[in-house]
Amino acid sequence: NDLDAKKFINFWNVFLGRPIMNMDYLIDDFYKNIWPLDVERINRASTLSEASMRLYIAVTDCETGKPDYITNEPGTDILGALRAGSAMPLAYPLPVKYRYKGEDRLLADGGITDSIPLKKAIDSGAQEVWVILTRPEGYRKKPDRLTPLRYWRYPKLAAAIRRRHEMYNNQLDFVERLEKQSDQESNREGQVRIRVIRPAPDLPISRFTR
Numbered sequence: 001n002d003l004d005a006k007k008f009i010n011f012w013n014v015f016l017g018r019p020i021m022n023m024d025y026l027i028d029d030f031y032k033n034i035w036p037l038d039v040e041r042i043n044r045a046s047t048l049s050e051a052s053m054r055l056y057i058a059v060t061d062c063e064t065g066k067p068d069y070i071t072n073e074p075g076t077d078i079l080g081a082l083r084a085g086s087a088m089p090l091a092y093p094l095p096v097k098y099r100y101k102g103e104d105r106l107l108a109d110g111g112i113t114d115s116i117p118l119k120k121a122i123d124s125g126a127q128e129v130w131v132i133l134t135r136p137e138g139y140r141k142k143p144d145r146l147t148p149l150r151y152w153r154y155p156k157l158a159a160a161i162r163r164r165h166e167m168y169n170n171q172l173d174f175v176e177r178l179e180k181q182s183d184q185e186s187n188r189e190g191q192v193r194i195r196v197i198r199p200a201p202d203l204p205i206s207r208f209t210r
Helices: 011-016 023-034 039-047 078-085 118-123 155-184
Strands: 056-061 066-071 096-100 103-109 128-132 193-197
Touching: 023 078, 039 078, 056 078, 056 118, 066 078, 078 096, 078 103, 118 128, 118 155, 155 193
Parallel strands: 128 193
Antiparallel strands: 056 066, 056 103, 096 103
């Protein structure tokens, strides 16, 4: 109730030359003033011995067209990383400039190149993973031929957007395969267990529902 939905998502912005999704309001106002995010505490958590305190924020490098992962550690601009990692094509101006480990980067939504980072979680040592999907069981993404044209200045980013449906559908196959294995081998020692949360097929919402 604290988030002003009309400030965050406004379709009239299209006619004003502004982004539909106001990530600046979410990051600079909501997470700083309304619901302050303790970024110093998040970064300090990385100095603890427990691996469970490690945070990974997926982003897409606009120049390489590949995924990368910003981690919480002293000095990391967590709010800037959240802005970059959530900057969806067409919904927010791309690229997002971000400085990480002394290097200037041009970044975009991590979902372009790693929509469901289950493999990253497993490779990082996770033994139990909760996967929260935004689509019902059986959904498969279709090709997007128009959006890549918008980002011709970044050909590798455009290529990644063009291939996104293949990557996304392969990741859904991987999720479903491991989900079945978890159900069948839940007592097997060393087996990665995953739990999947999906919306119902008839849930009347979309990515821009306020």
